[in-house]
Amino acid sequence: MKKNRKINKKNLIRRIIRHIIMISIGFIMLYPVLWLVGSSFKPTHVIFSEISFIPSQFYFGHYPQGFAGVQGTPFMRFIFNSIIISSLAIVGNLISCTMAGFAFARLKFRFKGIAFALMLMTVMLPIHVVLIPRYIMFNKLNLINTFVPLVLPKFLATDGFFVFLIIQFIRGIPISLDEAAIIDGCSYKMLFWKIILPLTKPALISTAIFTFLWTWDDFLSQLVYLSRTSKYTVQLGLRLFLDSSSRSDWGATFAMSVMSLIPCLIVFAALQKYIVEGIATTGLKG
Helix, strand or coil: CCHHHHHHHHHHHHHHHHHHHHHHHHHHHHHHHHHHHCCCCCCHHHHCCCCCCCCCCCCCCHHHHHHHECCECCHHHHHHCCCCCHHHHHHHHHHHHHHHHHHHHHHHCHHHHHHHHHHHHHHHHHHHHHHHHHHHHHHHCEEEEEEHHHHEEEEHCHHHHHHHHHHHHHHCCCCCHHHHHHHCCCCCHHHHHHHHHHHHHHHHHHHHHHHCCCCCCCHHHHHCCCCCCCHHHHHHHHCCCCCCCCCCHHHHHHHHHHHHHHHHHHHHHHHHHHHHHHHHCCCCCC
């Protein structure tokens, strides 16, 4: 009995120490975010003079000031533009990447191996390499300062990572389901809509989550294609609060930065269980 009590005490102490270490590491990782949130409630002249994320004096004027916008454009306009671009990007990736993934995973066609290799090469290709050629192409089509250059590539399955993700997930689905459906008279179109698509739900949700997060946080592409303030997204709108030639409004910048994090946190918290399930690509679930 005494030995069991000693063992239980040792295990309890180990668990307490382990939890303290994990909580400390988690706090260190979250400190920049906590400092950002706390600084949005501090007066501007106090922001960079306090290390603590807890304000010594609260000031709530940064949020109304931030929502008022910059250069005559309210910040809600930037949020609305980001929502439009992110939503269209999700729809485009779900449609095009799913169809491309099904074709690579289940269909047989000429030059399939070469096409698959080229698709994998695009995953390793930095976005900066294709940015200038794309800009030249869209500029000749008079589509600069519109959302088309940011959305249209999503409908053409240009994100090879999501295509590969869906391919691997579909390959994990037993092919016997396809054979049984085809024997029952199911066409490839019906096979895609009725059998494969419902079973790839975790991969589709993972694609939607990452597409939203990456599109919402994108800065470079939006900076290249958009130069009209009314077309700016959240990331470009935040940049307007910082002026290198005059006074920068850090309080409003931090306040709107906090607001820009909320959609990402909501999406991630609501759908986080599907991320691991989709990336694991374990195939058919019971």
